[in-house]
Amino acid sequence: MTEPQKPDLPSGPPGATLEQQLTQWLQAAFVQAYPGQEALADQLFASVATDEQFGHYQCNAAMGLARHLRQSPRAIADALSAVLPPHPALASVEVAGPGFINLTLSDDWMSEALAAMDDDARLLVPEAGKGRTILFDYSSPNIAKPMHIGHIRSTVIGNALDRLHRFLGFTVISDNHLGDWGTQFGILILGYRNFLDEAQLARDPIGALEALYVKSNERKNEDPEWQAQARQELVKLQQGDPDSRALWETFVALSMKEFNRIYDRLDIRFDLCRGESYYHDQLPAVLDRLRAQGLVEESDGAQVVRLDEEKLPLCIVRKSDGAFNYATTDIATVLARVEAFAPEAIVYVTDERQQLHFKQFFTICRKLGIQTELRHVWFGLMRLPEGTFSTRDGNVIKLERLLDEAEERALQLIQSADTSLSDEEKRAIARTVGLGAVKYADLSQNPQSLVTFTWEKALALDGNSAPYLQYACVRARGVLRKYQESYPDSSGLDVPMHVGEPAERDVAVRLLRFPDALTRATLQYRPNLLADYLFDLAQAYSRFYQTVPFLQAPEGIRESRIRLSLLVARTLEQGLNLLGIQVPERM
RNA sequence: GCGCCCGUAGCUCAGCAGGAUAGAGCAUCGGAUUUCUAAUCCGACGGUCGCAGGUUCGAAUCCUGCCGGGCGCGCCA
Structure with missing residues (x-):
């Protein structure tokens, strides 16, 4: 599965x-x-x-x-x-x-097909998903922790899959399944009650909460009394104690404010933001249902589902202390989603470490008779050259810092170029280019490969990168402006699409592959296939641009090449947009 | 011990429903701008596709074993 x-x-x-x-x-x-x-x-x-x-x-x-x-x-x-x-x-x-x-x-057929593509708002891409509903679960950061570079793959890949499916006509529901419930809140509340630094909380809320958690967690690990108190705090929260509840709501609100700022910057929006807490009161019913199906046994005081026939380890659905855990929450989430939206598939985008968990809980869902296709789209872990990063080791790179750095580098590149752009325009371009570079770095490679993060790679602005594609797109659009200046009295671009020169044919053939490339990338959940295609198209166009004259070409051919350029620009922009990447007007 | 993934050019990676001489980017070297945006283009250099077997007319791609690396394996998510 x-x-x-x-x-x-x-x-x-x-x-x-x-x-x-x-x-x-x-x-x-x-x-x-x-x-x-x-x-x-x-x-x-x-x-x-x-x-x-x-x-x-x-x-x-x-x-x-x-x-x-x-x-x-x-x-x-x-x-x-x-x-x-x-x-x-x-x-x-x-x-x-x-x-x-x-x-x-045949050149003649390509000519007609290109004209048809040019006339079609969908660039000849069939609506393979029309009438079908699919739910995507991605990003899902934890409350009271900062978003770091480890979150970017789920967020960016998930969002690209989301956009791609919408374009194919699927009804898509994107749901951000926040980590907003569970043991960590007992520890955090206890830390808050004892170590709160109000000045830091005002200045850097998430940093402050994170520090509280780390400090409290360290104490818990060496002090059994502290551990017991943390459990007490958790019980109070889960029993609905007003003070605890209010604190929890504060944590959630502070985190969401920060997350939303980052999502805005990433140009990502969710239809739903239902964290684990949303399903909290449905967990006992899930256990009852599992019991009714005869799936539950007791083991060392915990309630478990054995999956021996499937050759999987058993799955704990209620801990020995009576609390529920993530497996039960995930089952409850599926049940609720099926009932509310009746999707034909629910797709989870997470890193590879959760593969076993998904196999287990998908299996349990099948045993419960859930028909909906459940799919785990996983990607390789991101790590640093010196090893895995972790909050404890303090070597996390925050997502915002990565985005800042990307924009900064893009801005430097623009500054060094001789352009007539205003500072404000330059900053806007740097934002689009920098963000595009960061997203593309993740989307252009096979999701399943392990990624070793380096600044150099994540922020590359040349070669197979978003700026290369954006630049090709900007140039392709630019020829129209020049054409209109040079031929103000032209009768327009309503001419046949000429396919004659080899470089021209290379572009034409690639343009007509767009529907296949896009469809395949979407249905295989592999955005990198689309990225590959776009790079190939952009390369072919850059060669064409460099070797074949536009404005100097004979009338008719001239207009055809402008038209071809505009079609390339539309195709590149459409493809990039579906990867969540925008294209500036100029660069 | 069991399971999942990765190993392709100096570096980073595509390709893997088996197919014709193995591709790109970066780096290095050499070229191209009186002409449409040089964030570009052209050329050169560079690989026993981890190793060994097997299946096949044909294997980077499928199967088995081994080596190296990452991750996971009952009360974290």
Whole structure:
């Protein structure tokens, strides 16, 4: 359930992507050429050619089918190409090597397809998620602790998945499941009552709360009496003691104020912000329900669910001291979400350390008869070159400091450039560029790889980075301005999209891959696939920009290239926006 | 001990529904600006895809074992 799935790309028009159309076309031919072998048809699919010397798309299925059909791959490829009807998109279909079927798009078709893309607000991306509801659970920081760089992946990746699914037409509910309940509050309240530094609280609320927690927790670890008092405080809070409750509300309010400031800065909003406390009073009912299904046993005083059949460790659903823990809360949360929103899937975005927990609690949910797909999208832990960071070791890097630093570096770069921009404009650009760089650094790599944080990498402003993409976009838009200055009397851009020069064709072919790249990135929960695509498109466009004249080109071609540039700009901007990254007007 | 993940160029990483000579960025070196934004482009250099087996016409990609690293394994979330 936590494994990445094959993309369940919708098949067939209306609203099929180019790869889907070509795949259908190949499969139909296969069924015709090999009646009675329909079961093998789904082995045929079109994919982007590995090398453009072979064409734009290819189908490699003949080699794999040879065994099943007891024919040579070459014969199969030939038999297929013999029955393949002409395809409007293709200039040529060629069998090569051992049995590759190479497909080359026709310039005329690309020209028309680009015009259609230009006319389409969705850039030809099908609404694969229309009528479907999905809930995303991401970010989920802990109250009374600062957001540090360890929170950025869940927040940024989760938000990108959220935006991507919305664009595909899914009804998305984003929910920030705050860590706002549990044992830590007993410790914190006790610390507050004994060590409070009011001046610090006024100056730096979260820093003050964090310090209180650390100090109180240290005392707890060496002083059994203190530990007992902390437990007392927790019991008082959970029993609804007004003083305790008021303190807790203060902690939550102070933290949320800070979190919201950061979310605003990150350009992230949640539909819901239901922390663990929201489900607190539903926990006894969850235990009852587990008991009613005969799932609960007692072990060392705790209530547990055994998962021996699934070869998983047992899961504690109520501690020996009578308190509930996170597993029970998570089950309650699923039950409440299913009842309130009836989503077809609930997706959790957290780091890899929680994999076992999710396997356990997903299994229990299935035992309870929950049908909703539960999926854990996990990513590798972020660490520092010297090792894992932790609040205790005091080596955390706060998220805000990272963002400040990113903006600062972007600002320095702008200052050193010769531009006519005002200081205010420069600061605005630096904000967009710096934030984009930080987000892109996380979104452009495979989520599952472990990330070793370095300032240099997180803040890179060149190469495969957000500023590169933003810059390509800004330049692509800029040509329109120049064109209008140079040709004020032009009759407009209502011209056919010309696909002639190799550099122009490279851009055209890539533009038309946008629907496939976006759909795949979304349905596989892998924003880095979209980032890869955007970088590839931006590179192709930069080459085009550098090598092919626009304003000097003959009339007609000139307008076509402006139009192509604008389409590139729209595509890049749409893609970046779906990653949560904005594009400045100038840079 | 058991489980999950990672190991690809000097560095950081893509690629992994098996496919044609293994890609990019950074770094290094050499070029390009009377012309659309040089935060750019072109070229060079650079790899026994951790090791060893296996499956296959074909393996960086799938399977097994080993080595190295990260993380997890009943009252934290």
